[in-house]
Every structure is written in C-alpha cells, then in structure tokens.
Amino acid sequence: xxxxxxxxxxxxxxxxxxxxxxxxxxxxxxxxxxxxxxxxxxxxxxxxxxxxxxxxxxxxxxxxxxxxxxxxxxxxxxxxxxxxxxxxxxxxxxxxxxxxxxxxxxxxxxxxxxxxxxxxxx
Amino acid sequence: xxxxxxxxxxxxxxxxxxxxxxxxxxxxxxxxxxxxxxxxxxxxxxxxxxxxxxxxxxxxxxxxxxxxxxxxxxxxxxxxxxxxxxxxxxxxxxxxxxxxxxxxxxxxxxxx
Numbered sequence: 001x002x003x004x005x006x007x008x009x010x011x012x013x014x015x016x017x018x019x020x021x022x023x024x025x026x027x028x029x030x031x032x033x034x035x036x037x038x039x040x041x042x043x044x045x046x047x048x049x050x051x052x053x054x055x056x057x058x059x060x061x062x063x064x065x066x067x068x069x070x071x072x073x074x075x076x077x078x079x080x081x082x083x084x085x086x087x088x089x090x091x092x093x094x095x096x097x098x099x100x101x102x103x104x105x106x107x108x109x110x111x112x113x114x115x116x117x118x119x120x121x122x
Numbered sequence: 123x124x125x126x127x128x129x130x131x132x133x134x135x136x137x138x139x140x141x142x143x144x145x146x147x148x149x150x151x152x153x154x155x156x157x158x159x160x161x162x163x164x165x166x167x168x169x170x171x172x173x174x175x176x177x178x179x180x181x182x183x184x185x186x187x188x189x190x191x192x193x194x195x196x197x198x199x200x201x202x203x204x205x206x207x208x209x210x211x212x213x214x215x216x217x218x219x220x221x222x223x224x225x226x227x228x229x230x231x232x233x234x
Binding site: 035044045046047050059060061062095100104105106107108109110111112113114115 | 125156158160167168169170173174179211213215221222223224225226227228
C-alpha cells in the first residue's frame with residue numbers, strides 16, 4: 001500500500017521559514033517524480049513544486065519561485081520542501097504527491113498524502 | 123498562469139449520468155493530451171480518477187470516463203452513486219517550461 005506521510009507544518013510568523021518532510025513507503029521511491037501541491041482550506045488546488053526521480057529536474061510555481069526549495073533523499077525515501085520568506089498567502093494544507101512517472105513534467109499526481117497544515121500569521 | 127475554468131456545481135440523481143467541463147486554452151488543455159481529473163471528498167486527500175484525458179488508473183470504476191474537444195476537457199460519470207458526491211478538479215500540463223501543471227477551480231458534484 002502506498003503511503004505518504006507529511007510533517008513539519010505549523011504556525012510561522014511572516015518572513016520566517018518552515019521545512020516540510022514527506023516520508024514515502026509502499027512503492028519504489030527512486031522511480032517516481034514527486035510533487036508538493038497546496039490547498040487553502042475550502043479552496044482549490046495549486047501545484048507548488050515538482051522534482052524528478054533523480055533530483056536533476058525541478059520546477060516551481062511562479063508564486064513560490066525563489067522562496068521555496070524542493071529536494072529529495074532517495075536513500076531515506078523522503079521528500080522535502082524548504083519554505084523561506086513565508087507570507088500569509090502561503091497559508092494552506094500542503095500535500096505531498098507521487099508522480100505517475102519519473103518525470104515531474106508530466107504533472108500527474110497518482111497518490112497523495114493527507115497533508116500538513118501551514119499557517120502564516122503574526 | 124490562470125486556472126482552468128470549471129462550473130462551480132453540477133448535480134444529478136442516482137443512476138443518471140452527468141458531465142462536467144474543464145475549459146482552458148491552446149497553451150494547456152488544447153495543446154496537450156495530458157488532462158487529469160481528481161476526486162476529493164470532504165476532509166480527504168484528492169484521488170486520481172483520470173489521466174492523459176481518457177485513461178483510468180487501476181482500481182477506478184469504469185463509470186468514470188474522460189474526453190476532450192479543443193480547449194475543453196470533460197469528465198462523465200455514469201450510473202451516479204451517492205458516494206460519487208465530492209469535489210472534482212481537473213488539471214492540465216501547460217506550456218510553461220518550469221511550471222508544468224495548472225488546476226481548475228473545482229466542481230462540487232451533488233447527488234440528489
């Protein structure tokens with residue numbers, strides 16, 4: 001069974017940083033692209049960032065480019081999202097999602113975790 | 123880039139069929155056969171229902187089908203069941219070199 005478990009969310013003040021972690025199991029992690037997708041409670045989905053199976057190809061939404069950094073450790077079956085210079089607009093539930101292939105550019109989100117809530121407020 | 127356009131709500135009675143739309147542009151829906159659909163029940167994570175316009179992942183009921191014409195993709199659910207009541211989101215590959223995915227705003231399906 002595929003499992004994706006996010007952690008690291010919480011309350012952060014504007015301008016501060018948080019690091020999200022997603023631990024994967026139930027599939028061959030280093031065969032799959034991985035993504036972060038966020039959702040403001042009660043609102044729609046927004047793709048945040050994606051990374052290819054080997055970490056060599058990475059993409060970001062314009063809204064987070066230059067502030068967020070995605071990375072992965074295939075030895076630990078883990079995906080990360082370093083979020084810097086947080087603003088209230090970053091408040092959302094952040095989902096970790098497994099890609100349907102090894103390339104993040106195909107942008108198909110096959111399995112999703114339960115999400116980690118990030119709240120940015122003073 | 124702008125989100126794809128979905129109707130806010132659709133409804134149908136058990137046993138009926140419904141179709142919901144997802145409208146984009148030639149830079150996303152119309153330019154690629156890479157449209158996906160996701161089902162989300164309240165308080166739950168999204169679930170992939172359709173990918174590459176028409177394909178169903180293993181385990182997804184064949185009551186769900188996808189299609190595309192021009193810049194508009196569609197999701198059809200036949201033989202509506204109570205458990206189909208959920209939010210549905212479409213997604214498409216885009217022409218952006220670094221930001222490959224755009225979502226629609228979501229459609230709330232109500233089973234009457």
